[in-house]
Amino acid sequence: MPPAPGDREARREDVSQAVWEVLADRGFGGLTLRAVATSMGVSTGMLMHYFPTKRALVAHALHLLETRTAQRPRRERPTEGIAALRAMLLDILPLTPGDTARNRIWVSSWDLALADDGLGAEQADRYTRLRASISPHLEAARAAGELPESADPEQLAATAVAFTHGLVVQALFDPARFTEAVQIAMLDDFLASISDRSGQGR
Amino acid sequence: MPPAPGDREARREDVSQAVWEVLADRGFGGLTLRAVATSMGVSTGMLMHYFPTKRALVAHALHLLETRTAQRPRRERPTEGIAALRAMLLDILPLTPGDTARNRIWVSSWDLALADDGLGAEQADRYTRLRASISPHLEAARAAGELPESADPEQLAATAVAFTHGLVVQALFDPARFTEAVQIAMLDDFLASISDRSGQGR
DNA sequence: CCTTACATACCGAACGCTTGTTACGTACCC
DNA sequence: GGGTACGTAACAAGCGTTCGGTATGTAAGG
Numbered sequence: 001m002p003p004a005p006g007d008r009e010a011r012r013e014d015v016s017q018a019v020w021e022v023l024a025d026r027g028f029g030g031l032t033l034r035a036v037a038t039s040m041g042v043s044t045g046m047l048m049h050y051f052p053t054k055r056a057l058v059a060h061a062l063h064l065l066e067t068r069t070a071q072r073p074r075r076e077r078p079t080e081g082i083a084a085l086r087a088m089l090l091d092i093l094p095l096t097p098g099d100t101a102r103n104r105i106w107v108s109s110w111d112l113a114l115a116d117d118g119l120g121a122e123q124a125d126r127y128t129r130l131r132a133s134i135s136p137h138l139e140a141a142r143a144a145g146e147l148p149e150s151a152d153p154e155q156l157a158a159t160a161v162a163f164t165h166g167l168v169v170q171a172l173f174d175p176a177r178f179t180e181a182v183q184i185a186m187l188d189d190f191l192a193s194i195s196d197r198s199g200q201g202r
Numbered sequence: 203m204p205p206a207p208g209d210r211e212a213r214r215e216d217v218s219q220a221v222w223e224v225l226a227d228r229g230f231g232g233l234t235l236r237a238v239a240t241s242m243g244v245s246t247g248m249l250m251h252y253f254p255t256k257r258a259l260v261a262h263a264l265h266l267l268e269t270r271t272a273q274r275p276r277r278e279r280p281t282e283g284i285a286a287l288r289a290m291l292l293d294i295l296p297l298t299p300g301d302t303a304r305n306r307i308w309v310s311s312w313d314l315a316l317a318d319d320g321l322g323a324e325q326a327d328r329y330t331r332l333r334a335s336i337s338p339h340l341e342a343a344r345a346a347g348e349l350p351e352s353a354d355p356e357q358l359a360a361t362a363v364a365f366t367h368g369l370v371v372q373a374l375f376d377p378a379r380f381t382e383a384v385q386i387a388m389l390d391d392f393l394a395s396i397s398d399r400s401g402q403g404r
Numbered sequence: 405c406c407t408t409a410c411a412t413a414c415c416g417a418a419c420g421c422t423t424g425t426t427a428c429g430t431a432c433c434c
Numbered sequence: 435g436g437g438t439a440c441g442t443a444a445c446a447a448g449c450g451t452t453c454g455g456t457a458t459g460t461a462a463g464g
Contacts, residue, residue: 011439027317028231033424043441044424054424104316111313114306114374115229124376158380159388162368163361170364172316173326178360186361193395213413235450245415246450252413256450 012050012060014040019061024101027108031058062109066126069102081141082191085134089164089187094171095180103168131157146195156194163190214252214262216242221263226303229310233260264311268328271304283343284393287336291366291389296373297382305370333359348397358396365392 018040022031033044033054051057074091077084094100113119131154138153138160147156167186171178220242224233235256239246253259276293279286296302315321333356340355340362349358369388373380 008438025317027313029314030317032422034422045426045442046440048425049439108313108316110371111229111310112231114310115227115232120375127372127375155384155388155391158369158372159365159392162372162388163365164368165371166364166366166368167360169312169367170329170360173322173329182357186357186364189357190361210412234448236448247416247452248414250451 008050013064015047015050015057016061016064019057020065020101020105023061023105023108028112033057062105065102065105072098081137081144082146082195084137085141085160086187086191088134088137089160090184092164092168093183093187094168094175095183100172100175104172107169107172127161131161134160141195151194160190160194163187210252215266217249217252217259218263218266221259222267222303222307225263225307225310230314235259267304267307274300283339283346284348284397286339287343287362288389288393290336290339291362292386294366294370295385295389296370296377297385302374302377306374309371309374329363332363336362343397353396361396362392365389 015036018036019031022035022039026035033047036057037044037047047057051060072091075087077087092099092103094103109119110123113123135153135157138147138151138156141147142149142151142153164187167178167183171183217238220238221233224237224241228237235246235249238259239249249259253262274293277289279289294301294305296305311321312325315325337355337359340349340353340358343349344351344353344355366389369380369385373385
């Protein structure tokens, strides 16, 4: 293999992927440079060649995970309003192995984020952006008569995020109970209850 | 100080409380025996005198936290049905410093629990018990006409838990935005939306 | 009532191990 | 030959855990 420069950023992404793998099945408590290195069959010296410190390595992996999450292939966003919100939340739920791994990593990162002010602020910003990307759809839904006039789109966005992430956590710990069908049924019932008029039963 | 035996379990609880303190502001990543020891002004040898291993120490602290959580003073459970559910969920939300610390510790523990099968199963059981303690109230609510006939109490219990814990996480990371008033308003609107007929606006 | 024996409660220092990080050496390509 | 891309080996620091020692109490014996 040539030491051809230019694919340096590609190597850094390879390393980040190895970080994700370790993170997804050992958590932050089990994340060591040696575990990452052996996971990709290299030495720890190689890791330090691409990242100055472990903290930088983790930070890059998390930022890249966030970018990849934003750019990942998603299901169609068919319409505006509640249907669009439904598609967004479906893309968050751990319905595929990839989404499960992603969610596991984020949930695990909360331990660090709660203890570190900088990471905690970043997490808070992520939530703010997520809510901000949701509330326009709720505004459109209200304008289209899908929501009561009295509904507050921003608060409802926070509620939708709360429901979704709370469901994510339960599903991660008990995937047998929270099958894909159960998660979708819960989401649909939740959206129906939020909506102006519901057919609550499924 | 006398080596009077008999208050041995009391000492173990003292240690567990020190564990909680370290956990609440450094997380599991910052939980070391030395940190616990200096937090209570003793030596690490003393810790090992009461617990054979760190794992046992943590396990006892978490079990005790669960017990204390179950037995903590709670607000009145006024009636049956939705009002009772409201009181239960209010007791979970991080509205007091004590509840905030408790929630921080549980959220932090998810990193460990997701990586350790035994702890993961315990967490899943906790969720199952929580849902089981909620669904009777939802059954009563349905019988009393507070919920649509088509509502599924068990699924609705999972939805209520999801909403509540998702709100907990957001509130932990952004307490300035999720004040007590905001959390209560969100909870009330959520309960109104799942109820049979709502006055959605507060 | 004093003494001896013994278990408990704890401290302080040390052990072995793992951690993140650094230094040095080697192979490779331009 | 010089810079890039590693591997290997070592480093100091921090970790959980162990060990010996020192009080302090209870219990027994004469």
